[in-house]
Amino acid sequence: MTTAITNDLVDDRPPPSYRRRRALSTIGAFSLMLAVSLNFAFGFLVVPGSAHFNVSAAQFLVWFSISTVSMGLSSVPLGKLMAAHGTKIVVVCSGLLATASMVCMAFAPNIATFYLLSITVGIGLCGCTSLAATTIVVGWHLHKRRGTVLGGVMAAMGLGGFAWGFVFPPLLEAVGWRAGLLTIAALIAMLTVLPGIFLISNPPIPGTNAPRTVAAEQRKVMRAGIRNVVVLVTIAAAIFSFEGAFAAIMPAVFSANGLSPAMAGALVSYYSVFSLVVKPLLGYINDRWGIHTMLGLLSLAYVVGLPGLSLLGDSGTIGYYLLLPVAALSLAAPTIAAPLVITRCVGAQRYSAVYGTMIVGNCVGLALGAPAWGLAYDVFGSYRVALALAGVAGLMAMALLLIAVRTSRRPDTEAAAAYPQGTPPASSA
Structure with missing residues (x-):
């Protein structure tokens, strides 16, 4: 009896099911940061996109400013949604929104429609990229190696950027602007929606069992x-x-x-x-x-x-x-x-x-x-x-x-x- 109690006290490792979900969620966070690196790929769309809509590069890049603003405005409510309802559902829904918006952008009839769709692209990308990835790492890794894990996950941005620099120039030359944007949309779905469904689990929230009798x-x-x-x-x-x-x-x-x-x-x-x-x-x-x-x-x-x-x-x-x-x-x-x-x-x-x-x-x-x-x-x-x-x-x-x-x-x-x-x-x- 004493031996059993002692073993229970000493063996404080996380159970296998927890370690498995933590590992899969970390892989999912790495995938979300690969999606962040697609910002490098957007840069290759400037010249063919400007020619497609017959506008200057500065006019075409307005969509990026609009997307950035919508991302900033939506970050606070999306962060609160993750805290209230979990990261998984926010990642999946945001990834679907970003993917659908990019598909529609590829078939936008004019630059004004392209600008409008960039609003929902910003909202979608906000909920399925760095905000979600860092929340996953912080929530799952409560041990002393959290910083190392976070650094490894963030390294996905550099890895992706290095790869897209070789992939997208010949791809756009071969398939054109519209197919290139559709390729980015497909990659967003693969790197956010699929990991959100099959890899990511909601992080445990530390302190849920802690007493809440805190003085006002x-x-x-x-x-x-x-x-x-x-x-x-x-x-x-x-x-x-x-x-x-x-x-x-x-x-x-x-x-x-x-x-x-x-x-x-x-x-x-x-x-x-x-x-x-x-x-x-x-x-x-x-x-x-x-x-x-x-x-x-x-x-x-x-x-x-x-x-x-x-x-x-x-x-x-x-x-x-x-x-x-x-x-x-x-x-x-x-x-x-x-x-x-x-x-x-x-x-x-x-x-x-x-x-x-x-x-x-x-x-x-x-x-x-x-x-x-x-x-x-x-x-x-x-x-x-x-x-x-x-x-x-x-x-x-x-x-x-x-x-x-x-x-x-x-x-x-x-x-x-x-x-x-x-x-x-x-x-x-």
């Missing part, structure tokens, strides 16, 4: 702390996206510095490889040495990376090969540091709602970032000032994340203490 004053303090975290991480996300526009205009920066198009393309591929590697690395650093070490390393990368690139000009390629890995490390902050900070500050139970609010800031930064870089080039005749200021902006965003960590009450730490091996309460399966 304590609840008031907790809500105030969460509001502070929401404000800090949302502003930080806007700043990150603002300076992260470098990744989108990288070829233009290299060309302005006097590098040939071939060399610019080689450096972009070089950067992409390191952007694939640094995300798991940052997650491991968080798990091994703590979140303060990770934030400190990222701050150092912001000091060295983009400001260092501003000093290179056409002085040769060795400096680019040395500094682009550092830049890739710093630009991984929004996808790794921000989710880990949110989880530490508000816990897994409130993660989707807070992350959904953070996406609003991310979309604002995306909408303003690229034009600001272009304005800096027009005013100063180069991107050097923008690169230097981007490093300063990154440091400001890192400071906001650090303030959020230091002022939070760390509910996620309490959850991890309650379930040290990542095992959920029996009622939350």
